[in-house]
Amino acid sequence: MPVSEVYEVQESGDTLLILCNAGATFATPDTEDEWPNALPEHQTELSRCRESSIIPRKSQRESSETLTDISSPTEAKPEPLHMRFRVSSAILINTSAYFRKSLSGDWKETAPEPGYKWTLTASDWDAEAFHLLMRILHHKAREVPRTIELETLAKVAVLVDYYGCHEAVDLWAETWISNVDEEMAESFYSRELLLKLTISWVFSDKKRFRSLTEVAIRTSRGPIPTLRLPIPDQVVVAIEQSRVSSIAVLIEGIEKYWDIINRRCVNDMKLKMYSRQSTAKPSISWVQPRSFGTSRRQVWCFDNMPL
Numbered sequence: 001m002p003v004s005e006v007y008e009v010q011e012s013g014d015t016l017l018i019l020c021n022a023g024a025t026f027a028t029p030d031t032e033d034e035w036p037n038a039l040p041e042h043q044t045e046l047s048r049c050r051e052s053s054i055i056p057r058k059s060q061r062e063s064s065e066t067l068t069d070i071s072s073p074t075e076a077k078p079e080p081l082h083m084r085f086r087v088s089s090a091i092l093i094n095t096s097a098y099f100r101k102s103l104s105g106d107w108k109e110t111a112p113e114p115g116y117k118w119t120l121t122a123s124d125w126d127a128e129a130f131h132l133l134m135r136i137l138h139h140k141a142r143e144v145p146r147t148i149e150l151e152t153l154a155k156v157a158v159l160v161d162y163y164g165c166h167e168a169v170d171l172w173a174e175t176w177i178s179n180v181d182e183e184m185a186e187s188f189y190s191r192e193l194l195l196k197l198t199i200s201w202v203f204s205d206k207k208r209f210r211s212l213t214e215v216a217i218r219t220s221r222g223p224i225p226t227l228r229l230p231i232p233d234q235v236v237v238a239i240e241q242s243r244v245s246s247i248a249v250l251i252e253g254i255e256k257y258w259d260i261i262n263r264r265c266v267n268d269m270k271l272k273m274y275s276r277q278s279t280a281k282p283s284i285s286w287v288q289p290r291s292f293g294t295s296r297r298q299v300w301c302f303d304n305m306p307l
Contacts, residue, residue: 009134010088015103015118017087017134021080024124026155027195027227029054054191054225083127085134089118095137097164129155137168144172147179154195154229157202161230166202173203184208189219191227198229217243 006016092099103118112119122130129152135143148156153176160169177184177199184200186193193215200209216224216239223240224231 006084006086007131007134008086009131009140010086010091010138013086013088014116015087015089015092015120016113016116017085018119018121019083019085019125019127019130020121020123022083022125022127022130023081024126026126026151026158027191027229029225029227054189054194054227081127083130085131086116087134088138091138095165095168098162125159126152126155128152129159132156133159133163133165133169136172137165146175148176150180150183150192150195150199153177153180154198157199158230161202170203173199177203177205177208186212186215187219189216189224194224194227194229194231197235198231201231201235213239213242217246 089099089103093103094100099120102120132144132148132152133156153173156169156176157173160166160173184196186196193212197209197212197216199205200212213235220239220243224236226236
């Protein structure tokens with residue numbers, strides 16, 4: 001397996017941190033099930049394109065399998081890269097809840113390699129984001145960029161959530177988010193929406209979190225997949241409940257105004273022909289509005305969410 005040189009994050013560090021399978025896929029869907037679309041003619045092409053970024057098409061998978069089958073049998077897949085970092089156990093203990101637990105007492109993840117007091121392993125993280133996090137934890141401010149791409153920011157957010165080092169990264173996160181402020185806005189349900197939702201959740205950006213959840217409520221058609229991102233189940237449930245409640249309120253409003261229009265038609269000669277052609281209410285049988293038992297105050301309300 002390819003092994004990198006040792007990156008000297010802390011030259012006097014006593015710990016070897018090995019990142020296995022660096023550069024594994026990130027935020028990819030684990031299902032090919034698509035939401036049913038009862039009204040495809042009312043979905044814009046842009047909305048359809050953005051939504052497709054979350055669920056891979058079966059044709060794409062089949063095409064990939066075909067290419068694999070016809071490829072040369074001698075052509076081997078590249079082996080995963082293992083990256084090695086010299087870090088300080090004292091700094092990791094002070095900045096990360098995960099490492100504080102890992103390095104407490106006599107417990108060790110693996111037997112230490114020669115020249116190190118500790119040898120720790122991690123796996124499947126993005127190499128750039130992981131190296132960036134290590135430099136932040138070790139106070140290497142001059143080596144930390146002031147601007148990073150949205151995808152990298154989401155990868156760092158996942159690492160921060162996993163390793164429990166929010167306090168050490170918060171100020172950097174504020175800088176990064178402010179520099180991609182325009183990119184943080186979103187109008188469609190998409191993979192990018194879920195990345196932004198993850199960023200705002202991990203870094204407790206309440207204003208953006210509420211705005212993004214409103215987009216998810218308005219543009220999703222079912223429970224949102226998390227793409228293995230650290231979006232808590234209670235957030236997914238709350239978004240889905242608000243979506244269903246919103247539909248119920250809208251349908252109740254349509255029924256109310258339909259009755260008003262019909263009553264006016266009876267007494268308005270100008271609308272007599274329209275009244276004859278519209279004796280029945282529109283068919284919306286996929287929702288039973290009165291079965292939800294909700295009120296308008298419950299729609300778009302995230303005050304009770306654990307942010």
